[in-house]
Structure formats: structure tokens, C-alpha cells
Amino acid sequence: MPSIDVHNLSIVFPLYHENTRNLRNMTHLFMSGRLKKDQHHKILVEGLRNISFSLNTGDRVGLIGHNGAGKTTLLRTMAGIYEPITGHIRIQGSLSTLLDPSSGMNMDLTGRENIHLKCLMNGYSQKQTQEIEESVKDFSELGSYLDIPVRTYSSGMQLRLGFGLTTAIAPQILMMDEWFLTGDAGFIIKATKRIEQIVQKSQILVVSTHSPEIIIKWCNRVLWLDQGFLKMDGSPEEVLPIYLNKSYEEILPKDAGNNTDIVQKE
Numbered sequence: 001m002p003s004i005d006v007h008n009l010s011i012v013f014p015l016y017h018e019n020t021r022n023l024r025n026m027t028h029l030f031m032s033g034r035l036k037k038d039q040h041h042k043i044l045v046e047g048l049r050n051i052s053f054s055l056n057t058g059d060r061v062g063l064i065g066h067n068g069a070g071k072t073t074l075l076r077t078m079a080g081i082y083e084p085i086t087g088h089i090r091i092q093g094s095l096s097t098l099l100d101p102s103s104g105m106n107m108d109l110t111g112r113e114n115i116h117l118k119c120l121m122n123g124y125s126q127k128q129t130q131e132i133e134e135s136v137k138d139f140s141e142l143g144s145y146l147d148i149p150v151r152t153y154s155s156g157m158q159l160r161l162g163f164g165l166t167t168a169i170a171p172q173i174l175m176m177d178e179w180f181l182t183g184d185a186g187f188i189i190k191a192t193k194r195i196e197q198i199v200q201k202s203q204i205l206v207v208s209t210h211s212p213e214i215i216i217k218w219c220n221r222v223l224w225l226d227q228g229f230l231k232m233d234g235s236p237e238e239v240l241p242i243y244l245n246k247s248y249e250e251i252l253p254k255d256a257g258n259n260t261d262i263v264q265k266e
């Protein structure tokens, strides 16, 4: 069964930029107590501070928190991009991430070659590879661009390819940053539909978002990060009213009762 166990996790970032000597630029970080000095007097920012939680099958988690709270850092650490300085993360199950459109993509290869490479790395059969290629081709609408190097793509084209490829097969665990649902209006509609299909099939979802609508639609659990700490862990009904300082009825989208494509909550 897929699961995620995060225990006493802390992440720090060294600050190398010369502006770190300018105290005015750093006031908000000083105020929050998130700046430290190491033994060489280098300034460090605490991205995450002593976080613990466990996720199991059926958990559809919305990560919320104000700018700089640590949402992206937590997603990136769970995805294995950042190394914890203390604590540990244990993940069981197949994991896909929608964090960076070009991540895992070889920019010198064509879109089609990248599809084949990913399928090869995942050990997919020839038949599965053909199906994935068809699915990505349809979704991305890249046409003949699929046969030229990815480095020549616009950022929107990279997004279509990365999104199409990552969502072609439903993983057991899906992690995504909500900014993935940006782009032109047509793409957002298409991407939202595809995400909703994959969200229904995935057994654990973690989405970082500033949107209460996404949480109400997709999530049955909310982790509220504040200044790098885990401030609250509960259902949307429990956490959102406190976070937004509104009643749950005020937060509910007006058409919530009529929405037919809402993901079923466990």
C-alpha cells in the first residue's frame, strides 16, 4: 500500500547572495526567526522546521500557507530534490511529480525521444510505450514539434509535453504544484480534466495551492504550513475556516452543490 512518512524533517538553505548583508532585505526572515548562522558565520534560512506527518491510501492533501511558508520546499523534499538536514522521509509506492515542466527531460532530445526514454526507464512494454506516445501526442497537440529538440520549445510547449507525459499513467502517489494549472485558457480546461482523471486513480495526492476551490474539490485533508512549521493538520472543514478566518459556508464555491466532476472523497 502506498504511504508517506515524514518525521522531524528540517531543511535549511545557505544564502550566498551579497544582499544577505543588507539587513533591511532580510527583516521579515529575521522577524520570523528563520535565519541562522552556521559555524563559518554563513547565513542559513530554515525552509522547513521539524515537520512530522504520515499519509496513507485515500489521503488527498492540500498544502496551504502564505508565501514563503515552505510548501514548495516540502514538495521538493518529498520528491527527493532536496536532502533533509535532519529527520527522514519514507515513501512507499510509485510517485509522479508535477513540479517543474522540464524536470527529467533531456533538452537535446526530441519530444518523442523523451517519451521513449521515460518509458524505457520505467520498464514499459512496447505496447504501453505506443499507448503513452499516442496519449501524449493527443494531449500536447505538439504536432510535428514532437520530432524536434525540446530546447527549441516555448515554455508553454514544454509544459504541454511535461504535463502530458507525467499524467499519461496514473501513479500511486501524485504530487503537484498548482502553478502547473497555468497557461492559456484552453490548456487549463484540458489539464484540469486530465488531472481530475488521474487524481481519481491515484491513491495519495499532495497538491500545493492558494485556492480554497481546489482544496474543496480535490482534497479530504489539509496541511497548513506557517513560517516553515506545520501549523495545522485536519479536514478542509476544520482547517480552511481558521486559515481564511471565514465560515466554511462562506468559503464553499457557490456552485459546489451542482458540480458533477468533483472527485469523490473517501
Ligand SMILES: Nc1ncnc2c1ncn2[C@@H]1O[C@H](COP(=O)(O)OP(=O)(O)OP(=O)(O)O)[C@@H](O)[C@H]1O
Pocket: 013, 014, 015, 045, 046, 047, 065, 066, 067, 068, 069, 070, 071, 072, 073, 074
Ligand atoms: N533555493 C533557496 N535558497 C534560499 N532560500 C530558499 C530557497 N528556496 C526556498 N527558500 C526559502 O525557504 C522558505 C520557503 O520557501 P517556499 O518556496 O517553500 O515557500 P512557499 O510556501 O512555496 O511559497 P509560495 O507560496 O510563495 O510559492 C522561504 O523563506 C524562501 O525564501
